[in-house]
Amino acid sequence: MTEQDIFALNRHWPYRLHVLATLVSQTVATLYADRFSITIPEWRIIAVLGGLDEDEALSGTAISALTAIDRVQVSRAMARLLDADLIVRGTGQTDRRTARVSLTPKGRTVYQQIVPLARAFEAQLMTALAPAERETLDRLVSRLQAQAEAIAALPKEEIAALIGTD
Amino acid sequence: MTEQDIFALNRHWPYRLHVLATLVSQTVATLYADRFSITIPEWRIIAVLGGLDEDEALSGTAISALTAIDRVQVSRAMARLLDADLIVRGTGQTDRRTARVSLTPKGRTVYQQIVPLARAFEAQLMTALAPAERETLDRLVSRLQAQAEAIAALPKEEIAALIGTD
DNA sequence: TATTGTTATACTCTATAACTATA
DNA sequence: TATAGTTATAGAGTATAACAATA
Incomplete structure (x- = not known):
């Protein structure tokens, strides 16, 4: 390994x-x-x-x-x-x-x-974090949140297809 | 208000x-x-x-x-x-x-x-996130984690003093 | 029939304390 | 006395289903 x-x-x-x-x-x-x-x-x-x-x-x-x-x-x-x-x-x-x-x-x-x-x-x-870093974090976390919501909203079979393990 | x-x-x-x-x-x-x-x-x-x-x-x-x-x-x-x-x-x-x-x-x-x-x-x-953004998130989240650990490690009274509400 | 909200059930998480076996 | 791990207990989170009242 x-x-x-x-x-x-x-x-x-x-x-x-x-x-x-x-x-x-x-x-x-x-x-x-x-x-x-x-x-x-x-x-x-x-x-x-x-x-x-x-x-x-x-x-x-x-x-x-x-x-x-x-x-x-x-x-x-x-x-x-x-x-x-x-x-x-x-x-x-x-x-x-x-x-x-x-x-x-x-x-x-x-x-x-x-x-x-x-x-x-x-x-x-x-x-x-510095103020500018907080804004960066805000932006990045918002995008992650949106992506997590998009994945979670999919039917199970589509999640399986998405991660290519079915 | x-x-x-x-x-x-x-x-x-x-x-x-x-x-x-x-x-x-x-x-x-x-x-x-x-x-x-x-x-x-x-x-x-x-x-x-x-x-x-x-x-x-x-x-x-x-x-x-x-x-x-x-x-x-x-x-x-x-x-x-x-x-x-x-x-x-x-x-x-x-x-x-x-x-x-x-x-x-x-x-x-x-x-x-x-x-x-x-x-x-x-x-x-x-x-x-783009690869560079992932590295940024990595760095920012690591610092937040360290700060959260530092706060959590304090005795309750010191947390109270820190946030100035006692 | 569908929706709002409550109740029931069951399992997991979390925290604490008591306990055993060992060191 | 202290530590590794288990067990007990209880409160809270989470998910599902069943239910009553209302729409």
């Missing part, structure tokens, strides 16, 4: 992306859990609700799309947030199947406290 | 990294599950064992370090791999606490089949 035939896991992009994202998520998750007793999915829901005007609200489906959390998990995270009195939910006026979810005053307070924390953590992480 | 005070989740690096890594992992996980009935942690263990010479072996602790999977999860993934007859484990000769884990012939066959699949998938993903 020659040198280049050995598979180096730590040079493999799916692995590297997972290790980095997991380390970042876990560090942030610990911060949020310690200070606000909320999980990452709960934080993401608060984050999208916090951007709304006072009279606005989102449905579960909209929250799912905006947070990349699936419907079932949104439903469960919302149950916890309701229990903690951080969100309220009403019923859609025209379509009574849809929920109208928004932050309570208590939820808004958490939002206002957690956003500076999220930004400060991100700033600390990104000190590793 | 002015425009820039609104927190945009989809511009937040911890979120972006997580979404990308998760999408990639899930797509790959489905491929591996369909063809080899193995999970991502199992694949990673096979990947590091596959790089060994015939007479070499790794301990559980070494596997844990090389795969970024914690001891407990390594133990459980190894139990599944033993059950599937993909690995064997002996006992260290000098230190009988340590395991000596290596691939079975069947495990080596899986390794030889799955590595081209992993490489082909990665190649498809990385078609989004």
Whole structure:
């Protein structure tokens, strides 16, 4: 077996992306859990609700799309947030199947406290890169994300054909 | 609330990294599950064992370090791999606490089949970037990884001090 | 019939602690 | 006492399916 035939896991992009994202998520998750007793999915829901005007609200489906959390998990995270009195939910006026979810005053307070924390953590992480490098990373990661979405959207047989192993 | 005070989740690096890594992992996980009935942690263990010479072996602790999977999860993934007859484990000769884990012939066959699949998938993903851009991404992500590790290694109080919110 | 959302099930991940065997 | 590894427990993530209410 020659040198280049050995598979180096730590040079493999799916692995590297997972290790980095997991380390970042876990560090942030610990911060949020310690200070606000909320999980990452709960934080993401608060984050999208916090951007709304006072009279606005989102449905579960909209929250799912905006947070990349699936419907079932949104439903469960919302149950916890309701229990903690951080969100309220009403019923859609025209379509009574849809929920109208928004932050309570208590939820808004958490939002206002957690956003500076999220930004400060991100700033600390990104000190590793110069501003121009951050823009480069932004561009490259956006293209990778688009490619990953394109591959994931294919039927399984087409993925198999694409990677030439069927 | 002015425009820039609104927190945009989809511009937040911890979120972006997580979404990308998760999408990639899930797509790959489905491929591996369909063809080899193995999970991502199992694949990673096979990947590091596959790089060994015939007479070499790794301990559980070494596997844990090389795969970024914690001891407990390594133990459980190894139990599944033993059950599937993909690995064997002996006992260290000098230190009988340590395991000596290596691939079975069947495990080596899986390794030889799955590595081209992993490489082909990665190649498809990385078609989004030109070779020079891949090198740039490599460099930037390595620096981010180092910074994330540096932050995660700090005691909680120091992280709090670092992000100036205590 | 299709969609919104909840509930059920099952498996994996993650973290912690307790435990054993050995050093 | 410390380390390698396993087992137990519990909370959270993930995927699927079934279901109720509504459209």
